[in-house]
Amino acid sequence: MxxxxxxxxxxxxxxxxxxxxxxxxxxxxxxxxxxxxxxxxxxxxxxxxxxxxxxxxxxxxxxxxxxxxxxxxxxxxxxxxxxxxxxxxxxxxxxxxxxxxxxxxxxxxxxxxxxxxxxxxxxxxxxxxxxxxxxxxxxxxxxxKPLGYDLKSSNAINDAVGEIFAEEQIYRIDHYLGKEPVQNLLALRFGNALFEPLWRREWVESIQITIAEELGVEARGDFYDNTGALRDMVQNHLLQLLSIVAMEPPHSMDSDSVRDEKLRVLRALKPIDPLNIGKVAVRGQYHAGGIRGTAVPAYATEPGVKPNSTTETFVALKVEIENWRWAGVPFFLRTGKRLADRVAEIVVNFRAVPHSALGVSALRAGANRLVIRLQPNETIRLYCLAKQPGEGMNLASVHLDLAFDQFFREGQMEAYQRLLLDVINGRLALFVRRDEQEAAWRWVEPILNEWKASNKPPKPYAAGTWGPAAASAMLAQHGTCWLEEEN
Incomplete structure (x- = not known):
């Protein structure tokens, strides 16, 4: 380059x-x-x-x-x-x-x-x-980020900045869009005939997107207590990843072609019904617990956090996209602090074969799955079934790996490095356009408003776990579970 x-x-x-x-x-x-x-x-x-x-x-x-x-x-x-x-x-x-x-x-x-x-x-x-x-x-x-606290404040900042700089001069950065596996997701989908026919409701059962952190709020207590996980992670990182997973093929990889398709996904998100919010949205807050054998305090005792704070440090959502490609396919989004591991990944669960001559093991959940790991180790893993050696037709789950650090000997480019070079060279495709940001805020804001109006505290979870049990129950209602629970 x-x-x-x-x-x-x-x-x-x-x-x-x-x-x-x-x-x-x-x-x-x-x-x-x-x-x-x-x-x-x-x-x-x-x-x-x-x-x-x-x-x-x-x-x-x-x-x-x-x-x-x-x-x-x-x-x-x-x-x-x-x-x-x-x-x-x-x-x-x-x-x-x-x-x-x-x-x-x-x-x-x-x-x-x-x-x-x-x-x-x-x-x-x-x-x-x-x-x-x-x-x-x-x-x-x-x-x-964060660019505003809600739709109104976001628009106020964009309006004021837009009076001084043209839209093509403004680069709203989301560093997850610069990660190598996210770029490879585009290559995987739009560069290979193998996946595109399967990337739709007829063959995809569900999709999970997780961004989990072991860290707490660290020295950002004042900021975080006025923000929360929904604003800090869902409105930007998770919805941006969702839009890339679900977007239609752009006619080229130029900046507006890619962002036009992402915008269509954001505008097709099914609004959250306030009367149904308890079934499709889980908010939690970590209590005292342990991370890898080290005791950590509760969120409410962190420096800068109000002792009676009701700010969420965990969010899990069931999301639906109302278009022909994805109608009826649940997307499960999850993010949280003080969870059991630091991991960011996209899990595409394909449907089981409709009939198996090979026995019930060919129909089990997770037999056909694509896992795109964004951090800490960047990999793409395709799970499928293969016959175990020996007598009889006994099947076992196997996987094909693309570990970037092993396959590509040259060093990988970090997300910020790629994005800063894009700014210097005037490439906008990996930056968030204003209408994308507005669409994300419009979808998120009713959830924020309903949580505020209900005045219900977040569900507690112990630091070092995977969040409130309600997040697992939400998936169980759809006959599935989070990836780590299956393993």
Whole structure:
């Protein structure tokens, strides 16, 4: 992926956790690989917690280096990467300081990318301040989630940013869309005649999408307690994965063709009936428990969390898509904190054969299944039945594996690395368009409103488990279970 596209990458929140753990390590890996970043490209960090460039570089050495290159840091590459970095000390609450940024970047070459690794309350003030000094032209703006608290606040941010930047300049980032297995899901579906005829209601019994975390809220208690799992994970990550799994084949892989098809899925989601919400939506909150032998506290005792908080840390949903391809096929979405394992995966359960001459084992659940693992190890596994060696026709479940780190010897590109390169090179396909975001909020908001109106507390679950028992009962009503329960 060679490029001669020069750029100036301006990183707001340059000393923040996201910049240290994800953004700067991703830019370093692109730099180290060679040919991915133009030699003339510059990174301009913006923050107020460092006095000058020297102090900022020291901060980067201390806080970024531990997150780069699992097999050790190439010191020569690291040194040349630091030469790309400039620093501007700005108080984001003072629009007059943006003249300092204008002067710092005015002679730097190429497209300007403004990455807002800040809280959403700063998105609009930053954009307006950029416009006030003429920095909204020949530019792209990257917005991190969450983009708003509900449909109204999301629209307010989009309206204000849209007055300053055109839609094709706005990159709403969802890092799950940059993961290698998600890209391979598109290749699997639309590059192979084997799967497309089966990817429909006649042959698919159900689909599960899980994003589970072992971690709790860590140092984000204040933020999380005002957000919750439905806003933090379902409205963006899970619905984006759902739309990719269920979308129709686009006529090409250009940005609007892909996003048009995702939007059709989001608009076809069956609205949740408030009278039926208890049967199709489970919300939970973790209590004290243990993760791999280590005791962890209850959510309500985490720093920054209100002691009587009713914020959900777990959500499981049964979702239906009202179109010809998927009518009647349940999609089960699940996400939670302090669960038994860290895993993100898509499970496609195919229907059993209608009649088996080989015995009842050929009709059992899970005999025909596709599991796409997004993390921690990125794999695609196809389960099927095969005859066991020996006398008689005894069948056993076997699987075919595609483990990316074993099949492809070259290193995989991390999600943020891919997405940042896409921003620099002007590729929008893996970023969320405004109408997609609005459709997702419209579907999620009635659930939020009903939970608020009912005033019922979340169902408790012990940290280190797979969530409330009600999530399993919801699947049992449809004659199925979560993948780990079957195993």
């Amino acid at each position: 060679e490029t001669d596209s020069s750029f100036t990458f301006v990183l707001f929140g340059g000393t923040g956790d996201l910049s240290m753990r994800k953004i700067l390590p991703a830019l370093f890996e692109a730099h180290r690989a060679g040919g991915m970043l133009a030699d003339s490209g510059k990174i301009v960090a913006v923050a107020r917690h460092a006095a000058d460039r020297g102090e900022y570089i020291q901060w980067v050495n201390e806080h970024v280096k531990p997150h780069v290159s699992k097999n050790g840091v190439d010191e020569a590459a690291w040194s040349s990467f630091l030469e790309r970095i400039e620093f501007v000390k700005i108080d984001l609450g003072n629009p007059e300081d943006f003249a300092l940024l204008r002067d710092a970047v005015k002679d730097l070459p190429g497209i300007r990318v403004f990455y807002l690794a800040t809280g959403p309350s700063l998105f609009v003030p930053i954009c307006r301040a950029l416009a006030s000094v003429g920095l909204n032209e020949n530019a792209r703006i990257v917005l991190e």
